[in-house]
Amino acid sequence: MKNIVLLIIFLSFSSQLKAQEERDFVTFINQQHDWVDSVYKKLNKRERIAQLFMVRTHTNLGQSYIDSVAKVIKKEKLGGILLFQGGPVRHADLINRYQNLAEVPLLVAIDGEWGLGMRLPDSTISYPYQMALGAIQDNTLIYRMGQEVAKDLKRLGVNINFAPVVDINNNPRNPVINYRSFGENRENVTQKGTAYMKGMMGEGIIVSLKHFPGHGDTDVNSHYDLPKLDFSKSRLDSLEIYPFKKLIEEGASGVMVAHLNIPSLDNTPNLPSSLSKHVVTDLLKNELNFNGLVFTDAMDMEGVVKYFKDGEADVRAIIAGNDILELSQNSKRANKMIRKAIRMNRIDKEELAKRVKKVLAAKYWLRLNNFKPIQTQNLYADLNRDSAKRFNQLLADNSITMLKGKEELLRNSFSKKTAVISIGIEKISFFQQILSKSFDNQLNFILSSNATADEIVKVNSALRNYDQIIIALHDGNARPGSVLNYNENVKLFISELASRNSQFVVFANPYTLASLPGIEASPVIIVAYQNDEIMQNAGAKVFLRQLETKGKLPVTVNSFFKYGDGL
Template sequence: MLTRDLNKLLSEMSLEEKVGQLLLIGFEGRRPNREVAEFIKEGKVGGVVLLSRNAEEAGEAADLICVLQKLATAGSHALPLFIAVDQEGGSVVRLTEGVTVFPSNMALGATGCSDYALLAAEAVGGELASLGVNMNFAPVLDVNNNPRNPVIGIRSFGEDPELVAEFGKMAIKGYQNRGVATVAKHFPGHGDTAFDSHLTMPRVPYTMERLFQLELVPFQAAIACGVDCIMTAHLAFPAIEANPGLPATLSETVLTGLLRQKMGFDGLIITDCLEMQGVTAAVNPEQAAAMAVGAGADLALISHSLERQRAAHREIMESVRRGFIPLVRIEEAVGKILRLKQRLFTTEQSISSSGRSRQKVEVSRKLGVASAQNSAEENQSLARRIAADSLTLVRNEGGILPLKLQPNEDLLIITFRGRGLTLVEEGGGFVSGLFHSLRKRHLRIEERIVAISPEENEIDQIIRELKERRPGMVILATQDAGLYPGQATVVKRVAAAGFPSVVIALRTPYDLAAFPEVKTFIAAYGFRTTTLEALAGLLWGEFLPLGKLPVSIPGLYPAGYGLEGFD
């Protein structure tokens, strides 16, 4: 265990080892290759982030974590690794099998019950800790008030900064209750952008007054409640940083001046991945690592290239030797890292058990991991309850819902193929499942899966098929229709043709603005199995709708709106 005197430990570490603690790396494949393993054994890595490419199933993750920690603790100082994942819930989760996948943050916001955020985080945190994961890149504290935001959306709790702050605080408490370090993101705020920082550097053009009234509110609340870490965003904030080409991640004015000095944050500052184009448009990842550390970051995240990771280690070392980064800055960062590791590895996990074998983790592909605090069944039940309580019936003109199909009537589902719409989803995400949930309730059912933004010829074919089959009901499951105009065209043409239909937004509820003429509309905030099963129940009237919009639909409905019954 990390029970040694940390000041003494810090004094015994070489500069090479200290710089190694500042690197948070990722790698390809199910096991680290020889070169990655050697890099870890050399003491040049402070933590590892696991993505879906490394493990999707709980037992597999536990085995991998055991391997990684054994590599790290074989060194002279036996320092364990941070093991991090993005297990946000909803569209962004890395582990999908043998764990409980909870609905999205926006679904939580739609319930109006912040206790759900606490309970969900405790459930997820307990499952992660039982596998040896000690850091979750969550919660997302971005205030999503831009309908055209392509990367945050349902990852946000909503558009009200106070609601985001309250739900965020409860999530932080829940993870910490289970011994998992929390990482609030993406500072200073990625919610009001129309571009994805994986692909470019978005610009947030607002005044400091506006930022403190909106974007920064959840982060200030998180700091007040003791969040462990804050992750930076690769965005330009001209009101804070005068250099237009310098993203927040690399700005001393943002990280030290604003976050440390003005807002009083004393935890770890972690960069978002430095291989994202929001940074690499200006500098290469290894230069970015040195610049970020010099600006005030404590952990530099490089998720992919070992060559870049080794180069970053060399770049930071050279920057210290040449006086560009003061040694005191390195020691300050390492001190924070060691203190957090000491807390994590002396409360919940010993170094030897931080990655447990498959036999020691109770895993069920159907039910999930049973943590020490909750059974797998209890976690699954909680996820189902949240999903049901979040569903928001926005319109039910004509009383189509609940469905009243006769046994001989056909039900057709039109689903837009939305797998991995953003890079953060790693090509994963949506898997068609609404068909299976509805089939339990109605036998005459068929699903038509079409392109995310179908072209005119595909749309014409859909309408021809509908006219030939004359189904009793059409369900259209949209995904970010405002960003993919072909979806709106399909919905409008189905409505114009007079077919009875229900539109379900599987991501953000902003979709309704793209086809305001539709008569029946449900906001679901997600596409995972738990949400789809709840949707099927709502469509058949097995429970009443309770959810309220956590974001406004421009020109149509304010945040907080939602029908409280089918009438």
């Protein structure tokens, strides 16, 4: 009897392991499936190749644009769509329409590095940028964020997130990664990236790590030109490639290849990494043993089409070993050229068939063969649920980083005459509104980023009557850059205030501290990473002694403020 019980337990355990293995994405898409074979056989040569393309789609560009994409999907039978700006209900209606048009169900992707809010900022939740997340010391919070983001994506009908970014940003001048990175330390980037990835994958979302083999140390934006990285292979292995290697070992489902020229990996002149067989096949697939989906970065970027025009970039991307081409300039032309390249033996027909079947298997893994329309009732409420908003505030609270002034803050008095100055904005800030409720004798001042000398003199004169001065520095840009666009008058005023025991909170990229000489003299400096209400609320709570700071600086700013600093 005992042996029978043990056998039943063993069989049950074996069955669970088999089921788990069958649902493991990378294992699954490299297996044979009847549904995949059946669909593949029904497609002609052109339709099979079309499965490897994703087209851009918006819902904020008018009905004619939506209809034009519908025609392309129906006529060319493309494999997927990539969502950009619009509204959630309109997006859901669009996805339902396009899925209904498609003979083979569509992959639906989005760049959701900080959630749906990256593309739908006015109607969905934006979680903190990865630079702020890099300051958080509890990685279980990053995992939970991955879960929350995945829930939002699935509710909208999205099944692929082009995230997380695991580029190591060790170049403050980087114009394209920067605040989108977890920071400069490879271990911190790897740990945060793993947590975020596993949170999403655990909820059934396909992820795509980006931007392989590492876009962090460049001051050229690949949207507009081809960056060149003159680093040795050993340097790349030890730094840039390190997070990708570790996350691939953890089962990453996708990797996006960047448009970078890296002579140590491929010395072909002006060849982007996305078009290099040495990078995509030899390095990523063979050396790092990656068997998931390989995505190109957008194929309409200057970094890839500058030197390979008129569809040649698309052909070379397939030759290199990519599985899915994102945003070809002309998918119809590219399809025709790829078929020609097959006839000329530039592309191996059998190898291409394997990639098409991998894409179809990904759709089968997602159960898109049984696609159910997205329900738009309560969609907005579901995507803006109170529990997610509370969690978002928790992330902000845990990221706030105090560089100086823990003891000084404790000496603040709520009854003293207090001046609160917001610089870089045009109206009273949310931060000021919160402090106004607790400081009895407070007056708010505002200075724009281009304040005149007369305006500064007027504020400076008034400050003589105050016992405490709190200054909030705001970045008015849509994305937090490395430099605050303050004029010289304002910068000089900030330096003067710092020398007069004023207390600072910076609602901006931490790199901006380097552009404010003299600020290091302030007795209190708090970094709040970005200029939004959750960060302003967190910053206010620090001054009200309602929040103990836990964040650590994820990047080195200068000799005064270094990686890991935080009280």
